[in-house]
Amino acid sequence: MEDKQFELRKLKLKELEAMGIDPYANGFTPEHTTKELVSIHASKSPEELEEIEDVFSLAGRVVSKRDFGKSAFFHLSDRTGKIQVFIQKNSVDEKTFALFRKLLDIGDFTGVRGELFKTRTGELTVRVRELFFLTKTLRPLPEKWHGLQDVETRYRQRYLDLIANQRTREIFQRRSKVINLIRRFFDERDFLEVETPMLHPIAGGAAAKPFVTHHNALDMDLYMRIAPELYLKRLVIGGLERVYELGRMFRNEGVSTKHNPEFTMVEFYQAYATYDDLMDLIEDLVSYVVNNTVGNTLVEYEDKKIDFSRPWKRVNIYETLREEFGPSIIEDDKFLFSKADSMRINHNGIRGKALTEIFEALVEETLVNPTFVYGFPLDVSPLARKNDSDPEVVDRFELYIYGREIANAFSELNDPIDQKKRFMDQVEMKKKGEEEYHEMDNDYVSALEYGMPPTAGAGIGIDRLVMLLTNSSSIREVIFFPHLRS
């Protein structure tokens, strides 16, 4: 027999229709939510509830059922939570009761009207006077006690995960909250939320492999954006001074517990600010988000507690390397590259790459509490402003939490002549096999020629931040529909 439960439910559907009941009826409007009823009435005594003669109406999915023959309990689940419902043979009309017993399955949607009371065990419950079939479900729901465990099913059929696992709902509610808080934070500081193209003629603003697509009418290849950076800075040139964009980025690279081909980032730019200012601003922002979600500066994540209390540590890459390996690591290229080779680091003869990669290999995973890492080499930072006292270094930092890069920020390079030269250097290195290096972007250089005020900007990875704030070990837990092979 092929899927007996499915066939049986289809028979029930036909039976409903035969009785003149629309199994997909419209028109029932619930006047209350489960949460409203629970928060207002759960604390009342049975006697107090007795005196309330109001009739309440609710709609939701039946998620459990306990049948006693002449009466039954079930739980109704809506977006806000769930509440118990009690139906008795003599509290509704005969037809409704028969329908309920014979044709209502766990998973079906119903609307109910009735008054509140408390059971012997003290649970707030709705006594049904009227019951409406709203939607017949043809497939059985995952099991009530263990929920849905199979990760593949959880990702591919996220709706089942959301029905069965309360934690999944909470993760995505928190994600939504985080995004909301970030918007509020920037709006309050007079940043303008903007939207820039997702289809780029040149994939710029980051070191990453893009997705390629094609526009038929224009007969041109386009790239899905890997970063909005160069467009946002054009807006600063245009005088908007403070802008942010929160949205999806696309990178054609491997998938892992920390990488999804599309991910969400907020990038923002502030004229007349420096990267130092942005350390403070990001500290403010992340603290604001942590405070309004987790509500504690100590955040439990996997086997550790992350301490978000301020101020956050700020460490210099060059100083750290000097302390660890002595001055030769900075001053002697031979020493540097042989060190890199011994650590099996792929540097391609690029000093800055070797230095940053050694640093990362050395300390990244020790940076559990939020830590700003600054003093990046010039040749891995083609869009960042040179440091005033050390021309090999740029005014750039990254924020690490739990060994992961959460944010990347710098004072922006606004010298068009230097920018053009940097692009040319990038193109050189791209020829040497550095696939992710930048292409020449003449259009962006000409924009800079019109003058960009001194500006600092940053990008923050939202998915990774949400992972930390929901104790999720995989990025797939915080993205509704993560990419899987089909």
Next chain:
RNA sequence: GAGCCGUUAGCUCAGCUGGUAGAGCAACUGCCUUUUAAGCAGUGGGUCACAGGUUCGAAUCCUGUACGGCUCACCA
């Protein structure tokens, strides 16, 4: 892309060194008017991911494929 692990009923899982498949929930038939993992009695349900191979005999051993998980590499 590489290594390791996994895939058994609608769901959650057992199934030992090979002897032809089990439980709980869900479903079905009854009983039961305050239960909450309700209870009691009974019933049905499987291409053991897929394809080969070894064997008298394969869910079990071997090989390949698909999909997934973890780790690594690239990256945010």
